[in-house]
Amino acid sequence: MINKERLLNLFLDLVKIDSPSLKEKDVAAFLIKLMEEKGYEVKVDKAGDACGGNTGNVFVRIPATCEGDPIAFSAHMDCVQPCIGVVPVVENGIVRSAGETVLGSDDKAGIAMIIEALTHLKEESIPHPEIFFMFSICEESGMHGAKNMDTALLPAKNVVVLDSGGKVGTLVVAAPAKAGINMTFAGKSAHAGIAPEDGVSAIQIAAEAVSNMNLLRIDECTTANLGRIEGGSVTNIVTDRATLTAEARSTNEESLNSQLKHMEKCCADAVEKVGGEYKFEYEISYPVLKVDESSPILHKVENCCKNIGITSSRIPTGGGSDANILYGKGYSVLTLGIGMTKVHTVDEYIEVSSLTDCANLVAEIMKG
Known part of the structure; x- marks a missing residue:
């Protein structure tokens, strides 16, 4: 016993x-x-x-x-x-x-x-x-x-x-496999009160990207979540850099790859609409x-x-x-x-x- x-x-x-x-x-x-x-x-x-x-x-x-x-x-x-x-x-x-x-x-x-x-x-x-x-x-x-x-x-x-x-x-x-994701958005700083039209807000790029992302429960085997957003300092400067940390998980590798492509496309579409640049990087933490x-x-x-x-x-x-x-x-x-x-x-x-x-x-x- x-x-x-x-x-x-x-x-x-x-x-x-x-x-x-x-x-x-x-x-x-x-x-x-x-x-x-x-x-x-x-x-x-x-x-x-x-x-x-x-x-x-x-x-x-x-x-x-x-x-x-x-x-x-x-x-x-x-x-x-x-x-x-x-x-x-x-x-x-x-x-x-x-x-x-x-x-x-x-x-x-x-x-x-x-x-x-x-x-x-x-x-x-x-x-x-x-x-x-x-x-x-x-x-x-x-x-x-x-x-x-x-x-x-x-x-x-x-x-x-x-x-x-x-x-x-x-x-x-x-x-599931898990992908750790880092999204970096680069805009252009400017004085927010005097010449805001000369700037490109990295926060605005990020917001545009996120607003179009499918997140949380994607399907029966796939999830995605945003864990952290950072960027900006004072209100009188147009923010020139913002970062998002996220993850995606799936028990189906095809679904995981599809979700990663979707999230990156949202970043690319946001840059096309607002301006600026983006970098989308991920690492498969485990299979x-x-x-x-x-x-x-x-x-x-x-x-x-x-x-x-x-x-x-x-x-x-x-x-x-x-x-x-x-x-x-x-x-x-x-x-x-x-x-x-x-x-x-x-x-x-x-x-x-x-x-x-x-x-x-x-x-x-x-x-x-």
């Missing part, structure tokens, strides 16, 4: 360790010590050096005790702000923070579940194939740990990622994730759910995670819903039963 008290205590210990993105060294040290004391091989890559962090991703190798294909499990060590000085509160079977910070179940619940599942297998002498853990950095700030990981330290082809909301049994089979219907890891996990009486459901999600990056690197990936709720807010919580149910599921997946 999964040891509920041990699992809960591990989770509480983890959330009390400060680990904002780029500063996961203390939680990494905790996990390294814990796993080495259990006798496992632990390695840390140089992903932190590539993104300015104070540690790299932590990898653990667990030798096989029976025949079978290797399998990996992944969860991230960092949390969104505010996450300094988390005080967890357990009441009526629910864990939440005291209210001043996030809880950190995203994603320390995933870490605790993975470790407890393995501990259970070892205690009960349950056979398992070779297992790998990847505890990543900087997922919340752009999946920089996964992007810069040493893939040689994760040789298993199949990876189960514990990093989604939804009740235990939720299986994420699609997640589309699509789990194939025939995916062996999908069917394995669904069968494991059945074995322990959990109802499984396949869902798409609108957010990206390390799973997108791993998928883009050629891994066969499946993300599990672990029961965390209201993540990225100070109202975040998780039920103790979700911790134990998901740890039980992970243990079932680990079995040979």
Whole structure:
């Protein structure tokens, strides 16, 4: 049986360790010590050096005790702000923070579940194939740990990622690609009271472009949003520069490309109407994730759910995670819903039963 008290205590210990993105060294040290004391091989890559962090991703190798294909499990060590000085509160079977910070179940619940599942297998002498853990950095700030990981330290082809909301049994089979967009509009400055006709307002160009853009929900698989606008200073000068920061997401690459072309055309049309110049730049932050219907890891996990009486459901999600990056690197990936709720807010919580149910599921997946 999964040891509920041990699992809960591990989770509480983890959330009390400060680990904002780029500063996961203390939680990494905790996990390294814990796993080495259990006798496992632990390695840390140089992903932190590539993104300015104070540690790299932590990898653990667990030798096989029976025949079978290797399998990996992944969860991230960092949390969104505010996450300094988390005080967890357990009441009526629910864990939440005291209210001043996030809880950190995203994603320390995933870490605790993975470790407890393995501990259970070892205690009960349950056979398992070779297992790998990847505890990543900087997922919340752009999946920089996964992007810069040493893939040689994760040789298993199949990876189960514990990093989604939804009740235990939720299986994420699609997640969007995301494009980060920067639009810069250049006008011409002039005195707004004496010779405004000599100027071209960059703010006016931007406004014209935005007024014609299709935004927010575009279709069932595509979204776009403007996050920030900057430009101008004083009211007596025609603004000569304005910038817009935006994003577009889609689980369909064709739809994403179409939305990007549409947004750029709105910029070009605005310049043609108002004057001035524009620059439209974007970067694909992470690729589309699509789990194939025939995916062996999908069917394995669904069968494991059945074995322990959990109802499984396949869902798409609108957010990206390390799973997108791993998928883009050629891994066969499946993300599990672990029961965390209201993540990225100070109202975040998780039920103790979700911790134990998901740890039980992970243990079932680990079995040979």
